[in-house]
Amino acid sequence: MGKRLDISYVMPCLNEETTVGQCIDEAKAFIKENALRGEVIVVDNGSTDGSVKAALAHGARVIPEPRRGYGRAIRTGLKHTRGSVIVIGDCDSTYDFRHCGNFYRPLAEGEYDVVIGDRFSGGIESGAMPPLHKLGVPFLSWCGRMRFGTGVRDFHCGLRAVTRSALAKMRFRTTGMEFSTEFIASAAGAGLRIGQTPAVLRRCTKKRQSKLRTFPDGLRHLEYILTH
Ligand SMILES: Nc1nc2c(ncn2[C@@H]2O[C@H](COP(=O)(O)OP(=O)(O)O)[C@@H](O)[C@H]2O)c(=O)[nH]1
Ligand SMILES: [Mg+2]
Numbered sequence: 001m002g003k004r005l006d007i008s009y010v011m012p013c014l015n016e017e018t019t020v021g022q023c024i025d026e027a028k029a030f031i032k033e034n035a036l037r038g039e040v041i042v043v044d045n046g047s048t049d050g051s052v053k054a055a056l057a058h059g060a061r062v063i064p065e066p067r068r069g070y071g072r073a074i075r076t077g078l079k080h081t082r083g084s085v086i087v088i089g090d091c092d093s094t095y096d097f098r099h100c101g102n103f104y105r106p107l108a109e110g111e112y113d114v115v116i117g118d119r120f121s122g123g124i125e126s127g128a129m130p131p132l133h134k135l136g137v138p139f140l141s142w143c144g145r146m147r148f149g150t151g152v153r154d155f156h157c158g159l160r161a162v163t164r165s166a167l168a169k170m171r172f173r174t175t176g177m178e179f180s181t182e183f184i185a186s187a188a189g190a191g192l193r194i195g196q197t198p199a200v201l202r203r204c205t206k207k208r209q210s211k212l213r214t215f216p217d218g219l220r221h222l223e224y225i226l227t228h
Pocket of ligand 1: 012013014015016045069070089090091092158177209210211213
């Protein structure tokens with residue numbers, strides 16, 4: 001198991017060679033500025049580009065998870081963490097991991113068990129979110145709030161944090177994008193204290209393709225909400 005740390009970052013990664021290095025650097029900057037003991041874990045989901053090389057060059061621990069899926073990648077990464085607080089986020093440079101104080105502090109101080117980012121209060125840079133998602137995310141989040149009895153506003157924000165002890169009470173079964181919904185449902189079901197904080201969604205300036213497929217992934221969220 002190795003020694004306990006203050007913070008672990010878990011970044012699911014599928015072909016993000018242009019951005020993963022920057023994300024690792026930003027996470028490390030937060031760790032250093034706050035004098036924490038920390039680690040950055042990149043879960044490689046079968047990338048065929050230079051993601052693994054870039055992640056290693058920037059000093060991340062790389063965990064391979066060849067079975068595809070956003071949820072699968074994160075779940076595998078979580079098993080390898082050593083931090084008392086775990087921050088999860090995309091490595092596509094849309095979240096600035098230098099500004100994780102609002103995620104880390106309430107968990108480290110015991111105020112909450114889980115903190116979910118809210119891009120609608122944090123701000124969405126122009127072009128960072130397709131117009132359809134600006135309608136779909138609030139709609140699916142509303143469905144999720146009704147179904148799971150929580151006040152979470154942005155069910156699909158990729159930036160979120162959880163304590164190690166809370167994680168032990170959560171159960172996951174999903175493997176795809178619907179994991180972001182399951183994560184909140186599971187926290188609410190376990191009676192955990194869920195906080196929310198503004199998260200800025202940056203526009204990715206590098207050449208990259210979003211892996212999210214609007215309709216199939218949107219339907220997977222809806223299906224999860226309806227059937228669990
Ligand atoms: N969609 C998707 N993303 C994956 C997968 N495996 C790892 N990822 C990573 O999960 C994060 C979320 O994907 P992204 O395309 O940014 O989705 P979006 O933020 O909802 O547009 C990125 O860091 C991806 O590299 C996968 O199988 N599918
Ligand atoms: Mg993303």
